[in-house]
Amino acid sequence: MNKFILFILTTLVAYPFLQAQDPDTLSKVVPGKILDGDTVPLVEVKSVYVFPPYEFKNRRNRVRYTKLVYNIQKVYPYAKLAGEKLEEFKQVMDTITNERERRKYVKSAEKQLEDEFGEDIKNFTFSQGKILIKLIYRQTGNSSFEIVRELRGKFTAFIWQALATIFGYDLKTGYDPEGEDRQIEEIILLIDQGYF
Numbered sequence: 001m002n003k004f005i006l007f008i009l010t011t012l013v014a015y016p017f018l019q020a021q022d023p024d025t026l027s028k029v030v031p032g033k034i035l036d037g038d039t040v041p042l043v044e045v046k047s048v049y050v051f052p053p054y055e056f057k058n059r060r061n062r063v064r065y066t067k068l069v070y071n072i073q074k075v076y077p078y079a080k081l082a083g084e085k086l087e088e089f090k091q092v093m094d095t096i097t098n099e100r101e102r103r104k105y106v107k108s109a110e111k112q113l114e115d116e117f118g119e120d121i122k123n124f125t126f127s128q129g130k131i132l133i134k135l136i137y138r139q140t141g142n143s144s145f146e147i148v149r150e151l152r153g154k155f156t157a158f159i160w161q162a163l164a165t166i167f168g169y170d171l172k173t174g175y176d177p178e179g180e181d182r183q184i185e186e187i188i189l190l191i192d193q194g195y196f
Helices: 002-019 061-093 101-124 126-140 144-152 154-166 182-195
Strands: 032-035 038-041
Touching: 061 101, 061 126, 061 144, 061 182, 126 144, 126 182, 144 154
Parallel strands: none
Antiparallel strands: 032 038
């Protein structure tokens, strides 16, 4: 008997919401696909990444994670821009056949980037510089060393690698999203989703 009364009460409370709605306000045209003679709507759904919450053992680990998030937020836009610019440079370089003109183009592009972003990058901390090297690899699929070698030559890449080693960097650093750099990858995915 109690279930019947609960059903009646639920129906009475829900009745105003169950009324027919105006179909003009609810309709939306979406692309469709015919499968086995039936039309099925195709709706693109954004990927959502869910990670387990971090369990911080102590305050120090929480502070370290917060700094990592801050550093990635500061460096990630530059890494994305580096990937875009490199793709743009490669497209232009593919059209230039004269070696002298290629070197001239690389020098002018380098100067343009230096003028536009040089001061910002010079103000990066050591940790931000290391993260930038990793994220450039993530965005381009090539290490910073390989990019310099491709654009400026083997000798210049060797010199830059030697200078980087003196200051504690390694331009040959890769990116391992499943291993060592898993936390960085998770933070980037959360940034892309708008959580940070």
